[in-house]
Amino acid sequence: MIGTLLGGIATSLWMRAALRYGAFALAVLLFLLALRRSGERTGRLAERLGTLEKTNDVQRRMLDAAARRPRDRNELAQRLRDGRF
Numbered sequence: 001m002i003g004t005l006l007g008g009i010a011t012s013l014w015m016r017a018a019l020r021y022g023a024f025a026l027a028v029l030l031f032l033l034a035l036r037r038s039g040e041r042t043g044r045l046a047e048r049l050g051t052l053e054k055t056n057d058v059q060r061r062m063l064d065a066a067a068r069r070p071r072d073r074n075e076l077a078q079r080l081r082d083g084r085f
Contacts, residue, residue: 008015070076 070079
């Protein structure tokens with residue numbers, strides 16, 4: 001029964017054209033969905049990269065500040081007296 005129906009669809013000229021256009025439309029739809037998903041993934045990666053750059057910048061500034069800090073209380077007092085702090 002099903003074989004007869006599918007055979008009838010395959011022999012009809014209009015049905016073959018409809019199936020061809022349907023397959024083409026499905027392929028285009030799947031391509032667009034894959035493209036959208038790829039764009040979302042790229043956006044997430046770009047956002048993650050931006051966050052990572054900000055974090056690295058903050059850590060670098062913290063390390064620079066720690067490298068310039070006074071070593072002991074005497075050096076701190078000397079800097080305060082000289083006005084270099």
